[in-house]
Each structure stands twice: as C-alpha cells, then as structure tokens.
Amino acid sequence: MPLDFFDFFDAASSALELLSNAAPDFEKDESLIKKKKPKYVIEKISLVLILISSGLLFWVLRDPLPVQNPFQSIVIAILIGIFITSTVCLAIYFLESFSFKSFFSMLFFCTSLIAFFTASVLCLYFKSGLF
Numbered sequence: 001m002p003l004d005f006f007d008f009f010d011a012a013s014s015a016l017e018l019l020s021n022a023a024p025d026f027e028k029d030e031s032l033i034k035k036k037k038p039k040y041v042i043e044k045i046s047l048v049l050i051l052i053s054s055g056l057l058f059w060v061l062r063d064p065l066p067v068q069n070p071f072q073s074i075v076i077a078i079l080i081g082i083f084i085t086s087t088v089c090l091a092i093y094f095l096e097s098f099s100f101k102s103f104f105s106m107l108f109f110c111t112s113l114i115a116f117f118t119a120s121v122l123c124l125y126f127k128s129g130l131f
Contacts, residue, residue, distance in 0.1 A: 042105055046112040053112070056119035060126050077125060081118030088113060 067073050089110060092098045100106040 042100060042109050046105075046109045049112040049116040053115040053119035056123045057115075060119070060122045065126060073125070074122070077121040078114075078118050080121045081114050081116075084117040084121075085110060085113040088117075 064070075065073065089098065100109065
C-alpha cells in the first residue's frame with residue numbers, strides 16, 4: 001500500500017482541526033477575558049486635584065495680593081470656579097459618565113473640581129500678568 005500525499009494532507013488537516021477546536025478563541029470570546037476595573041479612580045482623581053489646587057493656592061496666596069480689594073477678587077474667582085465646575089459636571093452628565101459609588105464620592109469630586117478651578121482662576125489672574 002503506497003503512501004499517498006493526499007492521505008497525509010487529510011490526516012494533518014484533521015489534526016489541525018482537532019487542535020483548533022480544543023483551544024479557546026480568545027479574540028472572539030470576550031467572556032473569557034475578565035477586564036479588571038480599577039478601584040477608587042474617582043477618589044484618586046479628586047485627591048490629585050486637591051493636591052494641585054492646594055499647591056496653586058499656596059503659590060498665589062503666600063504673598064499679599066496686589067489689588068485694592070482682595071476679598072472681592074477672591075469671591076469673583078470662586079464664583080468663576082463654581083461656574084466652570086458646573087459646566088464640566090454638566091458635560092460629564094451628558095456623556096453619561098457621571099455615576100458615583102456614593103453621595104460623598106460625588107461631593108468630594110465636585111468640591112475638588114471647585115477648588116481646582118478656583119485656584120486656576122486665581123493663578124491666572126494674579127500670577128500670569130495677563131490682567
């Protein structure tokens with residue numbers, strides 16, 4: 001019985017088919033791949049924003065403010081920061097990403113945004129020299 005090339009090809013293709021069916025297809029089956037969602041992402045972002053805003057506030061407020069009425073300037077900067085924060089939170093809400101684990105997580109995030117944008121406005125107003 002001579003060895004036929006097509007018999008060898010048939011045996012190799014059946015072996016490859018058996019191996020391909022036994023191994024799971026990771027590209028097509030996403031249920032096998034578990035995506036690990038990082039914990040406390042919003043809290044980490046809020047903490048970084050608080051640290052940045054505290055550094056900016058220290059940089060701005062370490063020297064006396066060069067204006068006639070510093071209280072009025074700070075109140076206006078806080079109102080501008082609240083307005084910018086409201087706009088950012090509204091944009092996040094419309095993008096359907098405004099979901100938090102708890103009320104305090106949302107409160108911490110919004111407060112850190114207010115502090116960051118207020119410090120940014122104060123830094124822009126007093127240290128940039130644009131105004």
